Amino acid sequence: METEGSIAYDEVVELALYDPNHGFYATSGQAGRRGDFITSPEVGPLFGELVASYLDQEWDRCGNPDEFVFVDAGAGPGTLARTIAAANPRCADVLRYVAVEISDAQRESHPPFVESASQLPTGPFDGVIFANELLDNLTFTPVRRHDGELRTVRVGCEDDELMEVVGDRLAAEDVSHFKPGIVGGVVQQAAANWLEHARTSLTQGSVVVIDYARDRSEDVEVRTYLGHERGTSPLVQLGSNDITVDVDLAQLQSRVGPATELTTQKAFLEELGIEDLVEEGRAHWKENAAVGDLGALKARSRVREAEALLDPEGLGGFTVATWR
Ligand SMILES: C[S@@+](CC[C@H](N)C(=O)[O-])C[C@H]1O[C@@H](n2cnc3c(N)ncnc32)[C@H](O)[C@@H]1O
Known part of the structure; x- marks a missing residue:
């Protein structure tokens, strides 16, 4: 196996997920990983109405500050912003809505009343940082056991064919996420960094992450979707696949501490x-x-x-x- 001249797997993943000219959705319709490709805000206005209630609850819990920030992280075209505004939460007069979206094309669709940004704002501020189906989009590093050691999987090229090659030995703190003897898994460094940034940006309020998630690192696998169907290798039809992983709660919590609450979307919305x-x-x-x-x-x-x-x-x- 050759490692020289290889590019990191996570760079390939980033290329496949994100097309800077056309935005995230350009590759295969709206992003998703269940095959139905509809996110909760896109289902209709009800989700935004309920998030607006959550915002008011948090604003009350924080003592009704004069400025309350809602960070919609990975905001897509701004659908959640429109539905929250339509629900007219009690905190509307003091609400600063920041829609963070990496894709230029998606940011162009944001409504005029939001502050449109490409990166998380730096705190400290009071508010809610809300990430619906963002974390599974962030880059990750697959790892596999090779000669008894966990190593990163990288991507090389031979005869115009992309192939997996053995990368670096895993750092000790990353090895600790996996049970001894495990064959492979995924290190979600970018998601953990994101969460740490989000948590340290808040003086009061909450970070809410909604995603497909697992609480055992060894169960997390790389999946691809192509044309609303499960795809095969992420290296096939580069740029056409949605490449995704379940969010590994064990890794996130080992970085930022245990979540205050873990529940399902069903229970959250019922509440x-x-x-x-x-x-x-x-x-x-x-x-x-x-x-x-x-x-x-x-x-x-x-x-x-x-x-x-x-x-x-x-x-x-x-x-x-x-x-x-
Ligand atoms: C699956 S979509 C979800 C959109 C929206 N939150 C929703 O629920 O409808 C994920 C969005 O996150 C954006 N995204 C991916 N990586 C990002 C990053 N590092 N920072 C900000 N946005 C990002 C993508 O461009 C895409 O619009």
């Missing part, structure tokens, strides 16, 4: 009162179905949105990790 909103929608639809006006259609849509957001096999099964 925020999704059932009441759905009931309200159902009742409104029943009374106004015959009229069929916009209000009635919106009410009916709420019922459908809730089903998607709470589905334990889909978005409802996501992990919500909160550090306060």
